[in-house]
Amino acid sequence: MRVTWSGGHLSFRLDPEDEIIGRAADEHPVKLATNSCSIGGVPDDAHPDLFAVAAWTIVAPWTRRRIRFDRSVSPEVAAALHDGWGIEAGPVGAQPRPAGPTLAISYSGGADSVAAATIYPDAPFVHFRRVPHRRVPNRWPHYRSDVLAKLAATTGREVATVTSDLEFTLAEPRPGYPEHHAVAAGALLLADQLSLGGLAFGYELGSRWLGGGRYLHRYTPDNPMWAPHGRWGRLFAAAGVHIVLPVGGVSEAVTMRLALNSGLRDHVRWCLRGTDGPCGTCGKCLYKELIRAAVERRPLNTSITADRPVARKWLKKPPYGGQEMIEYGLARIPGIEHTLFAKALDHFDATEESTSWLDHCYPRAIDEIPAQWRDEAAAFMKTQVGLMTEDEVRRVETWGS
Template sequence: MRTAWEIDGTTWRLRLRLDPEDTLTATGQDGRAIELLTDRCRIELPEPAGGVHPDLRALAAWLILQPWAGRRVSFDQPVSSYFAEAIQAGWGVVAGPVDPGLAPRAAGPVAGLSYSGGYDSLAVSLMLPPETPHLFFRRVPHPRVPNRATHVKFDVAQRLVEEAGGRGRRVAVVRSDLEYLTLPFPMLPTWPAFAIGLTLLADRLDLGAIAFGTVLESRFLHNGRRFSRDGVSAWAQPFAAAGLPMLRPAAGMTEVLTLGLAAGSDLGDLARSCLLGTNQSPCLACVKCLRKELILAALRRGPLPAELLRRIPATHRVARELLDGGPPFYFQDMLEYGLARARVDGTFLAALRDRLSPTIAGTAWAEHYYPPTLDLEVPPPWRPTIARFVADRIGLMTADEVTTVQTWDAASRPALANVLR
């Protein structure tokens, strides 16, 4: 794979050139098959990037092309040996050309937040100083690829994010059509690609870390299905090599914590995880809305919204996937937590609650912070700040609760296995 950046003011255009060993098909997020549809995309920054370290330039390209890279990748400027080694270590891909005399980029003192406007990234915003740069990734049409997701309202999320900028946050928007490279759409080629704007602006903003809203379920529990070892993500290596270590403080928090923190904040009314609704409300008819509203109802010890239950009856596809599927369920720990506390009698969720009843009582661990996260996902310059926030606002898990996380296996939990025999 070969790359070429063309820069025109605040617009960066990337062109990919495949080598014979490269492929048009690859494995994307969550193991799904993806296809490369076109060879170019653009990123429109909110301000000129100025001089950009070659490793940052290469990292931005790698965020886009990684799934389709073969045995080697050739960037359009020589990179440091440190960055090339990170690509080799993470994916076994030979990166070049390498300039042995190029010093690695030095990390700055500022953290930037990849801000989606959802509950998880808002929770991270609360953990960082108000002057933290918040950069929102806005999908825009591609000149060569049709929009296959006209039902997704990307403009709604942007308006809500921009309103957050009027409430004391430092918010900017990067516009890009890079998702159109990937079939099915909408899907990023790599999960950290949301941070491509912060990557290109890192020198301009003097960044020394990029913060993400990754939660415990995504980082440590394979989306609530089973625990994974406390290793280092392959993506952490090239970010660190480019002087931008990942900062993922929410990786110690379940969605119970991020929703609770976000909903009770000054931006709580603007938080939105659903991209199918309007300015006024989420769609209340998708699986994400069901999970979020179940957790919020659990925090209130109340019922789910009547409108959601009207739009998702027992015959709805989302309901049938729960009633007829699993275990393991997607974000099963959050299902168990919510069903143990929300008032679901008289709804289709009552049947699911009764099915999971042997295990839903022991879910209080989800209200506390997973301690290893502070060492694994919070770089040292930000560790004292995050640790103080956790101590003041959340509290750490007990040793028994840590064991619950580290032995989590939704498919084979003993009590659940007994009831399903």
């Protein structure tokens, strides 16, 4: 792979051994659509390691053996690419970038990132906004990134919005981040300007410790995507931007509660389709409604019926994505047996007691936050959430086994 940046415009060329159908960190096959993309709202003089890591979040799935950047990277970044992916990276020759003092929040506006923002009330936001690609037709036009950007811009927080068409480099299954980390590409290029030493993501307990729900379904302390000692964690750290997961120890029930009790309540939006509010008809809306109803201890409020395609997966046998939250909902929602989740009840014996761990914070998640930002998160979790008991910790560590 050869990559060239011109300002915020990235173009890349595949080597003979590279592949059009690549694999992302979660093993999902991803097909390349086009070999260029742009990131707007970023400076063109960032440290070369930042350009390199930003490029890697985009081209990683399609790169097999080596990557040649258009400017020298530090030995640290080259080593992280080699140790993490077996990739020969060069040219090497830059001084490493020292981590700055500031932590920014990668802010989507969903409940998880709002919860992360609540823990650090002074942290600036970086918001990623999808824009159309010049050459790739948009086959997913109902994604209202304009609505999400507007919500992010009016929180009262300092916010840098980066615009990008990088999701259109991916043709199949649909436009999206080639790697989950590509959402940070703009934040990386802003790292010098914002003096960043850390970037906080809203990945919660399920994504960090329980295998992300979708492709794995077991306790994953060595999660290659989000563990600080995983390959992505080490690569970001090599560029002086530590991955920080402020809500990595709590479930989506807790992030939902924190978001709805926060001053950003009116800015929370997990649905990518709605304009004046969540659409109420997509799979995400249904899943989040389950969590919200459980948190608010009220009946499920949805017009989605069991015959709708978005309901289909709940009629099948588990495992389900986000299964821990399904169990949590089944145990808490009054009248759940009369909803489209009735079938799922056959497979679980969930009770309030067996799911109480999902109301508390897994302590190891606090331990892995870098020292300069740890105390604030620890104090927040102790006072606002509560730490897991030993029994609850065991629930996490035996998940899926």
